Amino acid sequence: MKTKTDVKISLKTFLLPNADKLIEEYVANGNRLSPRAQLKALELPNAPEIFYDLAKHGWDIRATALLKILEFPNADKIIAEYIKYDFNLPYDVLKKIFKQPYAEKIIKDYVAQGWDLTIRTELQILELPNAAKIFAELIKCGHTLSKTIQLKLLKQMAAQSPLRKKSGKTYVLD
Structure with a gap:
């Protein structure tokens, strides 16, 4: 201040x-x-x-x-x-920022300034349509994703993978 x-x-x-x-x-x-x-x-x-x-x-x-x-x-x-x-931006403000078209830039700047995101905030980002791109930028800025988010991203990537084959009720990656 x-x-x-x-x-x-x-x-x-x-x-x-x-x-x-x-x-x-x-x-x-x-x-x-x-x-x-x-x-x-x-x-x-x-x-x-x-x-x-x-x-x-x-x-x-x-x-x-x-x-x-x-x-x-x-x-x-x-x-x-x-x-x-x-x-630091209060959580209520961050939550509203996620609904704005400039969310990606603000979140990137926020982390680049050295602020860490909580799991709650990361979960909000995960709901955005360009979440993978935002997380990639955050990692470039030095942010470490929580284990919860890492697992969710891996599951999303596996579900979208063109390498998967249906084998009964489970999917197998080649």
């Missing part, structure tokens, strides 16, 4: 007619927003820009705000900036 002087903005600022511009400028200058102010900032029309600046300057973002951020058009850029500063 940053060690910059923690300047706080009053919640009354959000009542001003030009609050969106004031708060965007405030955050763009490297200042942080308190968790309560972050929730208020989500209601502003320029919330995507505000949260991108918060992430870019390395400030922690409340988990509730992160869930809302995933609905922004620039959510992938905000999350990518956010994880550059050693912030």
Whole structure:
């Protein structure tokens, strides 16, 4: 987390007619927003820009705000900036990221930053259509897959193998 002087903005600022511009400028200058102010900032029309600046300057973002951020058009850029500063993503946020088109890139960046994935998270990835590709990228980044996932991937690969022959009720690999 940053060690910059923690300047706080009053919640009354959000009542001003030009609050969106004031708060965007405030955050763009490297200042942080308190968790309560972050929730208020989500209601502003320029919330995507505000949260991108918060992430870019390395400030922690409340988990509730992160869930809302995933609905922004620039959510992938905000999350990518956010994880550059050693912030762990809560499981609920990761779970929602898996449903996004940019899931593969975010997960790869997340692991490349040194975060380890739990078995629960790996199981979520396994449900994605491009799971094998994501796991291959994760392994390249130095992630070690859990034994459970390794076995599930081997079973999937064996089931899809063109080398299998039906022998009674079991499949035999050549």
